[in-house]
Amino acid sequence: EVQLLESGGGLVQPGGSLRLSCVASGFTFSNYVMSWIRQAPGKGLEWVSAVSGSGVGTFYADSVKGRFTISRDNSKNTLYLQMHSLRAEDTALYYCAKDRGTILPADCDFWGRGTLVTVSS
Amino acid sequence: QSALTQPASVSGSPGQSITISCTGTSSDVGGYNYVSWYQQHPGKAPKLMIYDVTNRPSGVSNRFSGSKSGNTATLTISGLQAEDEADYYCSSYTSTSTPVVFGGGTKLTVL
Numbered sequence: 001e002v003q004l005l006e007s008g009g010g011l012v013q014p015g016g017s018l019r020l021s022c023v024a025s026g027f028t029f030s031n032y033v034m035s036w037i038r039q040a041p042g043k044g045l046e047w048v049s050a051v052s053g054s055g056v057g058t059f060y061a062d063s064v065k066g067r068f069t070i071s072r073d074n075s076k077n078t079l080y081l082q083m084h085s086l087r088a089e090d091t092a093l094y095y096c097a098k099d100r101g102t103i104l105p106a107d108c109d110f111w112g113r114g115t116l117v118t119v120s121s
Numbered sequence: 122q123s124a125l126t127q128p129a130s131v132s133g134s135p136g137q138s139i140t141i142s143c144t145g146t147s148s149d150v151g152g153y154n155y156v157s158w159y160q161q162h163p164g165k166a167p168k169l170m171i172y173d174v175t176n177r178p179s180g181v182s183n184r185f186s187g188s189k190s191g192n193t194a195t196l197t198i199s200g201l202q203a204e205d206e207a208d209y210y211c212s213s214y215t216s217t218s219t220p221v222v223f224g225g226g227t228k229l230t231v232l
Contacts, residue, residue, distance in 0.1 A: 035221075037167075044226040045159070045167065045210050047219070061219045095166060105221050106214050107157035109178055111166040 009115030022096030033099035050105035124222035143211030151192035155214035
């Protein structure tokens with residue numbers, strides 16, 4: 001059974017930093033693209049970032065480019081999202097998701113329950 | 122403003138069929154067969170319902186189907202059931218600087 005467990009969310013001041021983690025199980029982690037997708041309270045889904053199975057290819061939404069860094073440790077089956085220069089508009093539930101492919105992000109067939117990030121003073 | 126345009130809401134009675142449209146451009150929906158549809162119930166994580174325009178993941182009811190014409194993709198739900206009431210989102214791979222975009226979401230109400 002595929003399981004994705006996110007952690008690391010919390011309350012942070014504007015301009016602050018936070019690192020999210022997602023531990024995966026139930027599939028061969030290194031074979032798949034992994035993504036972060038967020039949802040602001042009461043709003044729709046917003047794709048944030050993805051990393052290829054090998055970790056070499058990284059992809060970002062324009063809204064987070066230069067502030068967020070995605071990475072993965074295939075030896076620990078763990079996905080990360082390092083977030084810097086956080087803004088109020090980054091407040092959202094951040095989902096970790098497994099893509100169906102290996103190299104390019106396209107669609108996510110399994111999702112975690114999410115971790116809440118709140119940016120506020 | 123979302124990159125892909127969906128109607129804010131649709132409704133239908135049990136047993137009926139409904140469609141949800143997802144309009145993009147030649148840089149996303151029209152240019153690639155990488156359109157997906159997700160179902161999200163309140164307080165739950167999204168669930169993949171359709172991938173690559175027309176394909177259903179294992180376990181998804183065959184009442185759900187997808188299609189595409191030009192820059193518009195469509196999700197059709199036939200034999201509407203109360204449990205289908207949820208938010209639905211489309212997404213597409215894009216050739217722009219943000220490789221994946223979502224629609225704004227459509228709230229389906231089963232009357």
